[in-house]
Amino acid sequence: MLSIRNLHARADDMEILKGVNLEIPAGEVHALMGPNGSGKSTLAQIIAGREDFKVTAGEVRYRDIDLLELTPEQRAHEGVFLAFQYPVEIPGVNNVYLLKAALNAQRRHRGETELDAFEFLQLVREKMQLMQMDESFLNRGVNEDFSGGEKKRNEVLQMTILEPTLAVLDETDSGLDIDALKVVANGVNSLRDASRSMLLVTHYQRLLDYIEPDVVHVLADGKIVRSGGKELALELEERGYDWLQSGNAA
Amino acid sequence: MSAQPAIDYLAERHAERVVSEPDWLTATRKTAMAYVAERGLPTTRYENWKYTNLRSLHRKQFTPAAAVTIDVNDVPQLGANGFHTLSFVNGQPQEIHPGSPAQLMSTVFERQPDALAGRLSALVSYESHPLAALNTAFFADGVVIEVKAGQHFDQPLLLEFVSAPAAGPALICPRVLIVLEANTRLQVIERYVGLPDSENFTNAVTEVHLASGAHLDHYRLQEATPTDTCAQLLAVHQAADSRLNTHSVDTGGKLVRNDLHTWLCGPGAEAHLSGFYMAVRTQHVDNHTVINHNAPHTTSREVYRGVLADRARAVFNGKVVVAKDAQKTDARQSNNNLILSGKAEIDTKPELEIFANDVKASHGATVGQLDDEALFYLRTRGIGERTARALLTFAFADEVLAAIEIPELRKYVEETVTRRLPDHERLAKLT
Numbered sequence: 114m115l116s117i118r119n120l121h122a123r124a125d126d127m128e129i130l131k132g133v134n135l136e137i138p139a140g141e142v143h144a145l146m147g148p149n150g151s152g153k154s155t156l157a158q159i160i161a162g163r164e165d166f167k168v169t170a171g172e173v174r175y176r177d178i179d180l181l182e183l184t185p186e187q188r189a190h191e192g193v194f195l196a197f198q199y200p201v202e203i204p205g206v207n208n209v210y211l212l213k214a215a216l217n218a219q220r221r222h223r224g225e226t227e228l229d230a231f232e233f234l235q236l237v238r239e240k241m242q243l244m245q246m247d248e249s250f251l252n253r254g255v256n257e258d259f260s261g262g263e264k265k266r267n268e269v270l271q272m273t274i275l276e277p278t279l280a281v282l283d284e285t286d287s288g289l290d291i292d293a294l295k296v297v298a299n300g301v302n303s304l305r306d307a308s309r310s311m312l313l314v315t316h317y318q319r320l321l322d323y324i325e326p327d328v329v330h331v332l333a334d335g336k337i338v339r340s341g342g343k344e345l346a347l348e349l350e351e352r353g354y355d356w357l358q359s360g361n362a363a
Numbered sequence: 364m365s366a367q368p369a370i371d372y373l374a375e376r377h378a379e380r381v382v383s384e385p386d387w388l389t390a391t392r393k394t395a396m397a398y399v400a401e402r403g404l405p406t407t408r409y410e411n412w413k414y415t416n417l418r419s420l421h422r423k424q425f426t427p428a429a430a431v432t433i434d435v436n437d438v439p440q441l442g443a444n445g446f447h448t449l450s451f452v453n454g455q456p457q458e459i460h461p462g463s464p465a466q467l468m469s470t471v472f473e474r475q476p477d478a479l480a481g482r483l484s485a486l487v488s489y490e491s492h493p494l495a496a497l498n499t500a501f502f503a504d505g506v507v508i509e510v511k512a513g514q515h516f517d518q519p520l521l522l523e524f525v526s527a528p529a530a531g532p533a534l535i536c537p538r539v540l541i542v543l544e545a546n547t548r549l550q551v552i553e554r555y556v557g558l559p560d561s562e563n564f565t566n567a568v569t570e571v572h573l574a575s576g577a578h579l580d581h582y583r584l585q586e587a588t589p590t591d592t593c594a595q596l597l598a599v600h601q602a603a604d605s606r607l608n609t610h611s612v613d614t615g616g617k618l619v620r621n622d623l624h625t626w627l628c629g630p631g632a633e634a635h636l637s638g639f640y641m642a643v644r645t646q647h648v649d650n651h652t653v654i655n656h657n658a659p660h661t662t663s664r665e666v667y668r669g670v671l672a673d674r675a676r677a678v679f680n681g682k683v684v685v686a687k688d689a690q691k692t693d694a695r696q697s698n699n700n701l702i703l704s705g706k707a708e709i710d711t712k713p714e715l716e717i718f719a720n721d722v723k724a725s726h727g728a729t730v731g732q733l734d735d736e737a738l739f740y741l742r743t744r745g746i747g748e749r750t751a752r753a754l755l756t757f758a759f760a761d762e763v764l765a766a767i768e769i770p771e772l773r774k775y776v777e778e779t780v781t782r783r784l785p786d787h788e789r790l791a792k793l794t
């Protein structure tokens with residue numbers, strides 16, 4: 114599904130990714146952990162199409178597509194979704210307007226008919242219930258004056274409506290209390306199936322209690338330094354990252 | 364037009380058409396004419412005209428607007444059966460409907476020659492607003508709107524000033540006088556609209572007197588053709604506890620200059636000014652506002668936003684003057700600009716002159732581009748780049764347009780603005 118080979122990327126004069134290799138087969142959920150500043154968000158944003166980063170070597174393939182050739186909107190149409198670590202506030206653009214625009218853009222691309230107002234609202238209501246969000250959020254500006262937790266829920270709401278094939282969730286669990294965490298995990302799990310892949314960027318084992326990963330990777334200083342089963346996350350929780358980095362350097 | 368022969372020519376043409384006028388008005392016009400003859404049009408040497416050059420007008424031989432016949436269907440309708448409407452085409456009044464709060468000035472002069480003496484032009488200083496002299500000298504017919512204490516007009520009054528192609532460039536001088544007696548309320552829309560290929564100069568003056576507790580919502584919607592020049596002075600006198608809400612929207616015109624001047628002269632008076640301008644290609648839009656806080660406990664809020672593309676140029680100058688006795692004044696002003704092209708330009712300047720010592724006053728001006736983070740966010744949701752840009756631009760504009768309280772008007776203005784955005788077809792489908 115997703116195949117990243119020897120990915121090098123930089124912003125300005127700084128090399129951030131220094132040869133990332135990552136394979137996520139269809140149907141699998143992988144966790145990406147690692148210290149602050151190791152390049153997790155950079156990787157997530159490059160997958161989504163951020164142009165601020167310059168890819169200097171390597172490739173990112175998704176299904177049979179060279180992802181790096183596509184614009185962010187084309188990637189979205191192909192089923193790539195990024196839940197932002199810091200969802201952007203867009204005053205003046207209604208949440209519901211964005212949902213409709215996003216869904217219809219995708220459906221047009223796939224040659225499907227656009228949903229009529231009734232069908233659309235029904236779908237949105239159903240997903241909002243799943244995410245335990247009040248309908249008043251629909252007519253507010255996108256993420257405008259949302260609390261941290263509300264923004265994260267809103268990201269997952271969008272995801273459940275767009276039903277991506279490849280979802281990258283960048284610290285969607287950070288700043289959530291345990292109830293909100295369960296709601297978010299529930300939303301994510303509702304999408305899990307054999308045709309979808311997910312990459313969960315997280316610092317915390319507790320998310321992985323609710324969304325069980327198939328593989329856990331550790332990114333340190335722009336490289337994947339360790340991959341393992343879900344028990345690796347438990348080990349990291351206990352021991353931190355230092356032992357891996359020094360081991361790697363040696 | 365600065366030369367005496369041009370003035371004489373205008374004066375002769377004008378005299379041929381104006382048959383009878385009260386003596387006081389003839390005298391007022393003479394003074395105005397003498398001012399124009401002596402000073403001509405303002406030049407960039409005037410402090411308030413530094414960035415707006417009227418040179419292009421000098422080369423033209425303007426004629427006072429004469430009657431032209433147009434097909435009203437050529438004027439885009441503001442879809443409003445619920446409005447009292449009074450239209451002028453090149454300065455000539457069209458049919459006036461019964462029940463309207465508006466009267467033609469010519470009718471008032473005929474019936475009560477002295478009713479407006481001392482009122483008309485009372486708020487106009489030629490030194491501060493030189494173009495008002497040109498209007499006073501040459502306006503043909505105008506509108507008087509009086510709301511007497513106890514009168515109610517639920518429907519908005521729409522004044523439409525249409526600029527249509529004439530034999531040559533026409534000078535059109537709309538003139539409006541609004542008087543609201545104590546505790547009355549009115550919504551007035553002044554719409555400046557044009558038909559293609561006109562090269563006219565519309566130079567309007569609107570004077571407003573708000574008695575205590577009176578409330579005026581004033582909308583100015585300027586959508587002239589891109590070959591027309593438009594200027595307007597809106598001058599307002601506000602008594603205690605009166606409220607003025609203004610909404611100024613500029614999407615048209617080649618060269619546009621708006622002056623808005625309000626005097627808050629009684630405690631509790633409030634002025635809320637909002638404005639939006641969008642300029643593309645080589646359009647030039649200049650907004651000069653002055654708020655005089657002359658009494659204690661007065662409040663002003665001013666929010667202007669602009670979108671500039673291509674080589675367009677805009678000027679915003681917002682002056683707030685707080686007199687020595689105007690303690691407890693509360694004045695806030697902001698001007699935000701969105702620049703869509705490296706070649707567009709904005710000169711924005713707040714001016715605070717505060718002579719009292721117990722005052723809250725703030726101002727802020729920004730000039731920026733579309734937010735890259737927001738653009739990326741929208742694109743990751745599948746919205747194409749051009750559509751995303753249009754959406755963000757519209758969102759920026761709509762934060763001021765949302766203040767328009769008349770639903771049909773808000774819809775019309777939002778559609779007008781939307782039509783000027785790239786990829787708007789796609790946006791319209793989503794609303």
Ligand SMILES: Nc1ncnc2c1ncn2[C@@H]1O[C@H](COP(=O)(O)OP(=O)(O)O)[C@@H](O)[C@H]1O
Pocket residue numbers: 124125127129147148149150151152153154155156165
């Ligand atoms: N747009 C950018 N320009 C310059 N440096 C950046 C940019 N984005 C991220 N960085 C730097 O790249 C490094 C990795 O950042 P990031 O990918 O956000 O790490 P993580 O998500 O793992 O905490 C950090 O040192 C960060 O300061």
Ligand SMILES: [Mg+2]
Pocket residue numbers: 153154155198283284
């Ligand atoms: Mg990060």
